[in-house]
Amino acid sequence: MKVHHADITTAMRTPADSPSGQEPSSEVNGASSGDAGRESRLVVELKGIRKSFGSVEVLHGVDLEVHAGEHVVIFGPSGSGKSTLLRTINLLEEPNAGSVRVLGVEYGPGVPGERVEKRGGPLQLRRHVGMVFQQFNLFPHLSALHNIALALRSVRGLGRRAAEEKAAHSLRQVGLLRFAAHYPGELSGGQQQRVAIARALSLDPEVMLFDEPTSALDPELVGEVLAVMRVLAESGMTMVIVTHELNFAREIGDFNVFMDEGLVVESGPRGFFESCSNARTRQFMEAVL
Amino acid sequence: MSLVANYDWSLIWENKGDLLRGLLVAIEVAGVALVISVALGLVLALLRLGKPPVSWLAAIYVNVFRGVPALVSVIWVYFGWSLVVGISFTVFQAGVIALTLLYSAFISEIYRAALQAIPKGQREAGLALGMHPVRIFVRVTLPQATKIAIPNIGSMFIGMIKDTSTFTVIGLLELVRVTQNLNSTTFQPFVLYTAAAGLYVVAAFAFDFLFRAIEKTLTTPPSGGIARATAGRRRRRIELVMKDVEALSGKT
Numbered sequence: 001m002k003v004h005h006a007d008i009t010t011a012m013r014t015p016a017d018s019p020s021g022q023e024p025s026s027e028v029n030g031a032s033s034g035d036a037g038r039e040s041r042l043v044v045e046l047k048g049i050r051k052s053f054g055s056v057e058v059l060h061g062v063d064l065e066v067h068a069g070e071h072v073v074i075f076g077p078s079g080s081g082k083s084t085l086l087r088t089i090n091l092l093e094e095p096n097a098g099s100v101r102v103l104g105v106e107y108g109p110g111v112p113g114e115r116v117e118k119r120g121g122p123l124q125l126r127r128h129v130g131m132v133f134q135q136f137n138l139f140p141h142l143s144a145l146h147n148i149a150l151a152l153r154s155v156r157g158l159g160r161r162a163a164e165e166k167a168a169h170s171l172r173q174v175g176l177l178r179f180a181a182h183y184p185g186e187l188s189g190g191q192q193q194r195v196a197i198a199r200a201l202s203l204d205p206e207v208m209l210f211d212e213p214t215s216a217l218d219p220e221l222v223g224e225v226l227a228v229m230r231v232l233a234e235s236g237m238t239m240v241i242v243t244h245e246l247n248f249a250r251e252i253g254d255f256n257v258f259m260d261e262g263l264v265v266e267s268g269p270r271g272f273f274e275s276c277s278n279a280r281t282r283q284f285m286e287a288v289l
Numbered sequence: 290m291s292l293v294a295n296y297d298w299s300l301i302w303e304n305k306g307d308l309l310r311g312l313l314v315a316i317e318v319a320g321v322a323l324v325i326s327v328a329l330g331l332v333l334a335l336l337r338l339g340k341p342p343v344s345w346l347a348a349i350y351v352n353v354f355r356g357v358p359a360l361v362s363v364i365w366v367y368f369g370w371s372l373v374v375g376i377s378f379t380v381f382q383a384g385v386i387a388l389t390l391l392y393s394a395f396i397s398e399i400y401r402a403a404l405q406a407i408p409k410g411q412r413e414a415g416l417a418l419g420m421h422p423v424r425i426f427v428r429v430t431l432p433q434a435t436k437i438a439i440p441n442i443g444s445m446f447i448g449m450i451k452d453t454s455t456f457t458v459i460g461l462l463e464l465v466r467v468t469q470n471l472n473s474t475t476f477q478p479f480v481l482y483t484a485a486a487g488l489y490v491v492a493a494f495a496f497d498f499l500f501r502a503i504e505k506t507l508t509t510p511p512s513g514g515i516a517r518a519t520a521g522r523r524r525r526r527i528e529l530v531m532k533d534v535e536a537l538s539g540k541t
Contacts, residue, residue, distance in 0.1 A: 154428070199418070
């Protein structure tokens with residue numbers, strides 16, 4: 001069905017073409033990291049990301065690698081740049097410098113001196129990357145079903161009927177099919193966020209970005225959203241999650257990244273929450289957990 | 290002669306056809322001008338929200354024409370343009386152009402405020418989904434902004450109908466001109482102008498009602514009579530899709 005992306009995706013899947021073969025596996029500012037079992041296909045590769053708002057630089061050269069099927073959790077205090085970093089992956093924030101590679105295609109300004117074989121525009125990039133926002137950002141003037149159907153019609157070019165059916169399937173995946181005709185204003189925060197997840201998923205992304213998906217929710221509604229994310233994670237979806245839910249992060253994170261003041265302080269695989277050694281990381285965890 | 294006898298109220302009923310035709314002309318001129326003003330106003334709002342120097346030009350246009358009275362505008366268009374540029378308009382055309390010049394400026398400000406009121410997360414959600422920015426504007430931003438703008442556009446339209454009264458100076462046969470003509474033969478200004486005023490008020494009420502009805506259908510979920518009439522069909526459609534998907538997933 002998706003003939004036009006299939007060629008890109010399969011090309012990326014061939015090991016010879018995969019950048020991960022040539023890359024040294026160590027990353028993130030020389031911080032301690034265990035890369036055991038992280039040699040599968042690279043989906044997202046950020047290198048030397050710098051981002052300024054006006055005269056204030058909020059990211060001072062950050063690296064991040066996300067492999068297929070991996071669940072990367074980014075956490076850290078407010079203003080540490082974690083959301084901004086996440087938003088550079090789909091170019092909602094354009095980095096001032098650095099490389100944004102998704103499935104081997106360069107979408108950012110690039111790293112000086114490095115050869116770029118394929119370069120793509122934001123529309124192409126966003127076909128592969130789904131995103132879920134803190135504030136859900138559903139379209140309030142459309143029903144749950146048509147929030148999803150609009151995306152399918154606009155981006156996948158489906159006809160009205162086909163889009164509605166695929167949208168209904170997506171709603172069923174998050175357990176909200178019976179709310180298809182409801183407007184966002186008639187749904188609880190948790191339900192709205194689940195519709196938002198269904199909307200992003202309906203487009204069959206290669207990777208899903210979650211920007212504090214439970215931070216705007218009443219505590220009692222957090223669970224249902226995390227449950228949907230858990231199922232998604234178990235299905236093998238590649239995920240990058242910015243969150244303050246450290247217990248969830250500990251449970252789901254294959255790779256954990258602690259950021260502070262626009263830099264990655266420390267990162268590591270499963271067990272990171274027990275094994276992290278940096279004083280700033282420990283201080284943050286003790287304050288939160 | 291008693292005071293009452295001086296006022297021949299039956300004149301209104303006898304000339305109801307002419308008076309209503311006058312009102313209709315006023316509504317027609319204002320209606321055509323409204324459609325063009327909304328389109329032009331939206332373009333101006335977008336230009337003004339854009340980058341300089343185009344945004345400055347739009348700002349100058351808005352600030353100039355918001356300040357011109359309808360009477361001056363129509364004289365300028367009808368007599369001025371024909372003298373200088375050599376284009377002569379019919380009185381109807383001149384009226385529409387005069388109103389459009391003024392009200393596109395007002396409506397651009399209404400739309401500018403409405404567009405700015407849409408949270409930026411809406412556009413970001415569309416971008417993150419991979420939608421084209423133009424498509425996001427048409428399907429996401431504009432419908433929500435229009436909902437905000439509709440009540441103010443309704444007020445503008447009532448103002449436009451009233452402003453057509455000044456077009457009597459170019460001889461447009463709108464309500465005031467009709468009233469003047471009747472007065473010149475019957476010498477009953479109090480009766481006739483009372484009737485004219487009453488008709489303007491009735492028109493204002495009617496269009497206020499109409500715009501409220503439109504506003505209601507734009508709320509989410511839609512409410513009001515128009516929405517109730519169409520909601521059933523929409524809902525059945527969604528339910529049909531829901532049933533299909535349930536059935537399909539039941540089999541597999």
